[in-house]
Structures are given as C-alpha cells and as structure tokens.
Amino acid sequence: MNRLTMGVWGTLLAWMLVAPLQADEKLLTVRSPQAFDLALEQVQEVLKKHNFTVAHIQKCDGGLQDMGYTTDNYKIVFFGRLEEVRELSKTHPELVPLFPFKLAVYAEGKDTLFSVLNPAELAPLLNADKALAEQLVVWEQDFRAVLNDMQVVQVAHIH
Known part of the structure; x- marks a missing residue:
C-alpha cells in the first residue's frame, strides 16, 4: 500500500474516532432483542437476500x-458483491482497504447490535467523483435495507 493510500485511511480512522458518530450517521446501527447466535445466523441470510x-x-x-x-x-461479518469489488478496485484503487465491507455484530446485555460504516460519509474524504459518490449512496441504501430487514426479522420472531 502506498503512502498516500495509507495516509488517506489513517486520516479516515482518526476522523471517524473524533467525529460524533450518531449525529451525522457515520455509523449505521440497529439494536435487536434477539439472542446473539440467532441474530448472527439471520444477518447472514439477510445479506444473501440483498445479493x-x-x-x-x-x-x-x-x-x-x-x-x-x-x-x-x-464478531465481524465480512461481506460484499464480488463483481462490484473487482470493478471498483480497478477504477478506484483507493477503495481497496474498504473491501470487503465489515458489519460488527455484538452483544450488549440481552440485545444484539449491528453496526456498519456509512459509505456515503466517505465521499468528501475520498474526493469522490460523481459516479463514485452515487455508488457510495447506493451502498448506504443497501446497508440501511439490511439493517431494516434485521429489525423486521426480529419483530417477526418476537410475535
């Protein structure tokens, strides 16, 4: 990894740690009352449902x-869409450290939480062109759909 790329990702990490997370939705998080093991199994199915x-x-x-x-x-779930990763790795090599995406699944008491970096928040840091900025927003929408489905799945299992 060249120094510029390392510098960009080092800056990103520092920016993410210093910035208030929930205020600008740099981190997308949902809470579920499901048991950890069941939630981990279900999130894998939900990710597959979203290709x-x-x-x-x-x-x-x-x-x-x-x-x-x-x-x-x-636990960290590493996920992605292989063709998107291949194509964008060629056209935007600065994205390589982002792939595969990482979804944190963690227990907090009896609840399970799911957290993923909001890719749309990276656009300014990456100096994204229009096409890349649009792709980052698409991923944000996809990630929100996955998290929303986890809340729906959880409600279905509670009732």
Whole structure:
C-alpha cells in the first residue's frame, strides 16, 4: 500500500474516532432483542437476500478481552458483491482497504447490535467523483435495507 493510500485511511480512522458518530450517521446501527447466535445466523441470510456474499466471520471478543475490554460476544461479518469489488478496485484503487465491507455484530446485555460504516460519509474524504459518490449512496441504501430487514426479522420472531 502506498503512502498516500495509507495516509488517506489513517486520516479516515482518526476522523471517524473524533467525529460524533450518531449525529451525522457515520455509523449505521440497529439494536435487536434477539439472542446473539440467532441474530448472527439471520444477518447472514439477510445479506444473501440483498445479493451480498459473506466472505468470512471473525470472532473478536477474545482479542478485545486480552486488551482489557469486557464483551459478551463480538464478531465481524465480512461481506460484499464480488463483481462490484473487482470493478471498483480497478477504477478506484483507493477503495481497496474498504473491501470487503465489515458489519460488527455484538452483544450488549440481552440485545444484539449491528453496526456498519456509512459509505456515503466517505465521499468528501475520498474526493469522490460523481459516479463514485452515487455508488457510495447506493451502498448506504443497501446497508440501511439490511439493517431494516434485521429489525423486521426480529419483530417477526418476537410475535
């Protein structure tokens, strides 16, 4: 990775940590009263329904506990659409660190939360051209649809 790309992503990380998260919706999050394991299974199905492929699920709670954080369950779901990733990696190589997308699934008491970076918020940082800015908004809408479906699934299982 070249220095410019590393600098851009380092700046992005710092910007995301300093900026108020919920105020500008830099992070899209929903809460579900579902049990963690059921919610993790269901989010994979919802992602598939939205034509995303789940590439990998990484367990993170052990590593977080080793650093002194107390967590119940914490996993990252890596997902994307292979053709989009291939095409945009060619035309916009600065996006490569963004792929695959990452959805955090974590327990908080009896609830399960889902959080994903809002890609539309990256447009100014990436100095996105019109086509890229439009794609970032499409992904935002897709991510919101996935999160909305998780709330609908949860309501269906409660009743």
